[in-house]
Amino acid sequence: MAGTLAEKVWEAHLVRRGENGSPDLLYIDLHLVHEVTSPQAFEGLRLAGRPVRRPDLTIATEDHNTPTLDIDLPIADLTSRTQIDTLRANAKEFGVRLHSLGDADQGIVHQVGPQLGLTMPGLTVVCGDSHTSTHGAFGALAFGIGTSEVEHVLATQTLPLAPFRTMAITVDGELPAGATSKDIILAIIAKIGTGGGQGYVLEYRGEAIRTLSMEARMTICNMSIEAGARAGMIAPDETTFEYLKGRPHAPEGEDWDAAVEYWKTLRSDDDAEFDAEVVLDAADLEPFVTWGTNPGQGLPLSASVPVPSEIADENERVTAERALEYMGLEPGKPLREVAVDTVFIGSCTNGRIEDLRSVAKVVKGRKKADSVRVLVVPSSARVRLQAEAEGLDVIFKDFGAEWRNAGCSMCLGMNPDQLAPGERSASTSNRNFEGRQGKGGRTHLVSPLVAAATAIRGTLSSVSDLDLPYDVDITTFDGSPLPVPAGI
Amino acid sequence: MEKIHTHTGVGVPLRRSNVDTDQIIPAVYLKRVTRTGFEDALFAAWRGDPSFVLNQDAYRNGSVLVAGPDFGTGSSREHAVWALKDYGFRVVLSSRFADIFRGNSGKQGLVTGIVSPEDIELLWKILETKPGTEVTVDLEAKTATADDVTVPFQIDDYTRWRLMEGLDDIGLTLTNEADITAFEATRESWRPKTLPAKHLPSVPIEAARPV
Numbered sequence A: 001m002a003g004t005l006a007e008k009v010w011e012a013h014l015v016r017r018g019e020n021g022s023p024d025l026l027y028i029d030l031h032l033v034h035e036v037t038s039p040q041a042f043e044g045l046r047l048a049g050r051p052v053r054r055p056d057l058t059i060a061t062e063d064h065n066t067p068t069l070d071i072d073l074p075i076a077d078l079t080s081r082t083q084i085d086t087l088r089a090n091a092k093e094f095g096v097r098l099h100s101l102g103d104a105d106q107g108i109v110h111q112v113g114p115q116l117g118l119t120m121p122g123l124t125v126v127c128g129d130s131h132t133s134t135h136g137a138f139g140a141l142a143f144g145i146g147t148s149e150v151e152h153v154l155a156t157q158t159l160p161l162a163p164f165r166t167m168a169i170t171v172d173g174e175l176p177a178g179a180t181s182k183d184i185i186l187a188i189i190a191k192i193g194t195g196g197g198q199g200y201v202l203e204y205r206g207e208a209i210r211t212l213s214m215e216a217r218m219t220i221c222n223m224s225i226e227a228g229a230r231a232g233m234i235a236p237d238e239t240t241f242e243y244l245k246g247r248p249h250a251p252e253g254e255d256w257d258a259a260v261e262y263w264k265t266l267r268s269d270d271d272a273e274f275d276a277e278v279v280l281d282a283a284d285l286e287p288f289v290t291w292g293t294n295p296g297q298g299l300p301l302s303a304s305v306p307v308p309s310e311i312a313d314e315n316e317r318v319t320a321e322r323a324l325e326y327m328g329l330e331p332g333k334p335l336r337e338v339a340v341d342t343v344f345i346g347s348c349t350n351g352r353i354e355d356l357r358s359v360a361k362v363v364k365g366r367k368k369a370d371s372v373r374v375l376v377v378p379s380s381a382r383v384r385l386q387a388e389a390e391g392l393d394v395i396f397k398d399f400g401a402e403w404r405n406a407g408c409s410m411c412l413g414m415n416p417d418q419l420a421p422g423e424r425s426a427s428t429s430n431r432n433f434e435g436r437q438g439k440g441g442r443t444h445l446v447s448p449l450v451a452a453a454t455a456i457r458g459t460l461s462s463v464s465d466l467d468l469p470y471d472v473d474i475t476t477f478d479g480s481p482l483p484v485p486a487g488i
Numbered sequence B: 001m002e003k004i005h006t007h008t009g010v011g012v013p014l015r016r017s018n019v020d021t022d023q024i025i026p027a028v029y030l031k032r033v034t035r036t037g038f039e040d041a042l043f044a045a046w047r048g049d050p051s052f053v054l055n056q057d058a059y060r061n062g063s064v065l066v067a068g069p070d071f072g073t074g075s076s077r078e079h080a081v082w083a084l085k086d087y088g089f090r091v092v093l094s095s096r097f098a099d100i101f102r103g104n105s106g107k108q109g110l111v112t113g114i115v116s117p118e119d120i121e122l123l124w125k126i127l128e129t130k131p132g133t134e135v136t137v138d139l140e141a142k143t144a145t146a147d148d149v150t151v152p153f154q155i156d157d158y159t160r161w162r163l164m165e166g167l168d169d170i171g172l173t174l175t176n177e178a179d180i181t182a183f184e185a186t187r188e189s190w191r192p193k194t195l196p197a198k199h200l201p202s203v204p205i206e207a208a209r210p211v
Ligand code: SF4
Pocket: A063, A064, A108, A109, A110, A129, A131, A347, A348, A349, A407, A408, A409, A411, A412, A429, A430
């Protein structure tokens, strides 16, 4: 029978098919753990006297709470410190591999999996974090789970799961200069809405997706959850294999050959049926920015802040009014005139080496606007090391940006990196909910290129607003060959 | 999880409807890293009131909560069930429960029985006129008995079976352990293992400083 990519991966993990409406039992290949959603799961095991079934399929890292300054000093915030200490004790007790703050492999959980070569096509990957969908960029079925499910996977390495529906999102054409994969996903969410993907696994395909690097693909899959979907996937191809080859945990020798042969079969069959389909033309896209308090409230940068009184649907009007009030935005004001206080470059959406390179390329030799503070937070310690090896840190510092240690940071403000009430940010992260980046903070979600241009001009901007011709080829830096060791 | 066939304990009349999970346990307690020891958090906002039912000696050691309709609405926090169990409750009777709360309860071994509003009223009267009266809940017969009054309650067969067998979700999955082990034997060798750990050379990471 013809199948979609998601169905193929599902079928390959069936331990037991559910009968009479009971859920299927699925095997989990890789379980990523962090300090926020794991403490009660480990305690549940302890109370029931159960071990971790497969410590060798489990890996933990510290990311949500970790400071990005003074990481060699004790963590000041008590709750944060308790969560981190608890994870350390649990990892030790249950024999789980942990990459702690200060370790070269520490970083945001969704960067650590791919950079170690643990995330691969055809796997089932789970983590107590909704942005686990990131790993779908490799053609893995990856999704976030709750604390009791974390305990369930730790104890059994399986999950009982109800079937999902599939949605194909085809992005044809070529992205125009200055637009990135972040703009693709923001446009998709604006089109289908924050609930549009509910109950679905999304599969991104089409010419524009094929030409994207792995990192750009991760950005897209990362935000699948913002469209309400459980997971997002992209079929693996040469770009995927190229990224994986030589990474610490990538298969070697015969295993590699067998894996690649299998991975090549991981694509939706031509006659596979999806439950829903969406088509987009990349050529129509331009840099996108959110104006409201959910990721679906986005518009092209050339647009103006919506005018609620012009919105016919009452519900939407009220929602828009409330969002604009929280955001402190004047209806009808051109988005390009909105001034920001902070630019945050980081997170599991856009804190990867490629993102940092593209920002560095724009800001090199320039100075940030006096009115903004700029935070650059690499997604992992290895990304930080790599950036430093390429001299990007110097470019950022000369520009006037703060160069920080790795972690989730201002993406959710669980550590000291927060917006003050009323403070406005242009942020490369994934959620613009009320208070997400700090109580009363106002977030505009943007791509790294828009973040860079905004840091220069002080108002929401794209690279086309700068007086420099900009070369969108962001895979090389300064034309020199890329020194990319495995591991980033 | 303990098997439950019958349970007998002091009944606590909670004459309130729409007790949501924020009232069962306020959000401030969610920062904790433990999953036991939430007894102090149960109904935290009401516990300061000396007239609150759990502050009266006769009810203090209660284990069967008899509540008004729409118990457990609001956020899906599993902590609500932990708090009730930690305090000592084994059974909650109400004429209507929120779905997620009922689901969470069944998984954690807290019995939730649906009793008609008239029968709830009947139980309240007994428990209020004779504080400290014990209620016996019989899962087999699906009845609750206080004094000389016996009322029926509803609970779905699947949850009832699980409670009587003492199976939590994990226990249930582990009844298929042979299948899991058999599946593991078929996994290809290219699939990744996190242990033994492989990584690039460890390099000291410089701490960023405030500017
Ligand atoms: S960077 Fe943000 S979205 Fe990603 S895992 Fe951390 S908190 Fe979640």
